[in-house]
Amino acid sequence: MTKALQASAIAPANIAFIKYWGRKDAQLRLPANDSISMNLGGIETKTSVKFSPDLQQDTLTINGEPASSKERSRVSRFLDTIRNLSEFKYFASVDSHNNFPKGTGIASSASGFAALTVAATAALGLEFSERELSQLARLGSGSACRSIPDGFVEWKTANLHQDSYAYSLFPADHWDIVDVIAIVDAKEKKYSSSQGHEAAVKSPFFAARQEYLVSQTARLKDALERKDFSTFGECLEQETINFQSVIMTSQPAIYYWNPTTMAIILFVQQLREQGLAVYFSIDAGPNVHLIVEQKNVETLKRELGKIEGIAQLMVAPPAPGARVVSN
Ligand code: DP6
Numbered sequence: 001m002t003k004a005l006q007a008s009a010i011a012p013a014n015i016a017f018i019k020y021w022g023r024k025d026a027q028l029r030l031p032a033n034d035s036i037s038m039n040l041g042g043i044e045t046k047t048s049v050k051f052s053p054d055l056q057q058d059t060l061t062i063n064g065e066p067a068s069s070k071e072r073s074r075v076s077r078f079l080d081t082i083r084n085l086s087e088f089k090y091f092a093s094v095d096s097h098n099n100f101p102k103g104t105g106i107a108s109s110a111s112g113f114a115a116l117t118v119a120a121t122a123a124l125g126l127e128f129s130e131r132e133l134s135q136l137a138r139l140g141s142g143s144a145c146r147s148i149p150d151g152f153v154e155w156k157t158a159n160l161h162q163d164s165y166a167y168s169l170f171p172a173d174h175w176d177i178v179d180v181i182a183i184v185d186a187k188e189k190k191y192s193s194s195q196g197h198e199a200a201v202k203s204p205f206f207a208a209r210q211e212y213l214v215s216q217t218a219r220l221k222d223a224l225e226r227k228d229f230s231t232f233g234e235c236l237e238q239e240t241i242n243f244q245s246v247i248m249t250s251q252p253a254i255y256y257w258n259p260t261t262m263a264i265i266l267f268v269q270q271l272r273e274q275g276l277a278v279y280f281s282i283d284a285g286p287n288v289h290l291i292v293e294q295k296n297v298e299t300l301k302r303e304l305g306k307i308e309g310i311a312q313l314m315v316a317p318p319a320p321g322a323r324v325v326s327n
Helices: 069-083 108-123 130-140 142-147 193-200 206-226 229-248 259-273 294-304
Strands: 005-018 023-025 035-052 059-062 091-098 152-155 166-170 177-183 278-281 288-293 312-316 323-325
Touching: 005 108, 005 142, 005 206, 005 229, 005 278, 035 108, 035 142, 035 177, 035 206, 035 312, 059 069, 069 091, 069 108, 069 130, 091 108, 108 130, 108 142, 108 323, 130 142, 130 166, 142 152, 166 206, 177 294, 193 229, 206 229, 229 278, 229 288, 259 278, 259 288, 259 294, 288 294, 294 312
Parallel strands: 059 091
Antiparallel strands: 005 035, 005 323, 035 091, 035 152, 152 166, 177 288, 177 312, 278 288
C-alpha cells in the first residue's frame, strides 16, 4: 500500500506594525519595503491537504463550502509550485477552516497560505527549513511568509526570490501586549489587497513613504526590543496613517474605512487623554486593531462597549508560527 500523502497544519493570522503595501515584483510577491508583524494567537487557519492519484483536479473548501473558482485557481497555481519541488505530481484536495470572518482586513490569506504551505510540503515529505517555508508561503500571499516564524517577525525585501523571507525577531513571550480587534464590518471588501498593491505605487506619496519607512522601521523595532510601549504605540499610529494616506491617494483611490472606524480612532485619542495607554493600527479594511498591554485588556473592552457599530471584539496575544498538527 502506498503511504497516504496527507498532512494538516495550523497557522496564525498576523498584524503588521510596519505594513507591506506595494511590490517590486508582483509575480514573485517581492515587497517594496521591509515589514514587521506579530502573530495573532487564537486567530488561525487549519488546513488539511491530501494528494491523490485518484483526483482529476485540485479541490478546495473553505469553512466547509466549495471555494470560488478564483480562490481555487490561486491555490492550484500555488500547489503547482510545490508539486514542481516534489517527485509526486498528483492533484490535491484542500480543506481550510478559519475561525474568523473572511475578507475583513484580518489577513485570511496570510494564515491560509502559511497553513497550506506547511501542510502541503509535509504531505509530500518535503523537509524544508523555516526560511524555505517562509519564501514559499510568500509566493502564495506576501503576508503569509510572516505567519511561518514565531512571535514578532520581520520580513525583508530583496531583489531575488531566495533572499526575501521572514524570521522571528522575538519569541511570542517577549512582550505581553495584546491585539484587541474591533470588527466593524465583516463583509468582503471591494478592493482586494492584490489590487491595493498595484494601485499603491501610483500614489504621489508612495516614494515619500519608502523614504520615511527607513527610519520609522528602525524606530519601531528599537521600541519593540526595549518594550517601550508609548514610543512603540506612537510609531504604530504614525505608520498606520502614513500607509492609509497612500491607500486613499492611490489610483484608483481606495477608502476602506467606515464611520465606526473613524469613531474608534477619535475614541482611542480620548482614552489616552484619560490615561489608558492604547494605540490603533488599521490594515486594508475597516476593522481597528487596538494594541494594549495585557493588564489593560478588560478596561479597554469595557470602554469599547460605549461605541456603536462594533459587531464583535477578538482578543489576540502574540503567538507561535505555523506548525504541523495531527489530522
Ligand atoms: C494591508 O499579503 O494580502 O495586510 O501578497 O497580494 O496576497 P498579497 O497581499 P497581502 O497584503 C497584506 C497587506 C496588509 C499589510 C500587511 O499585512 O503587511
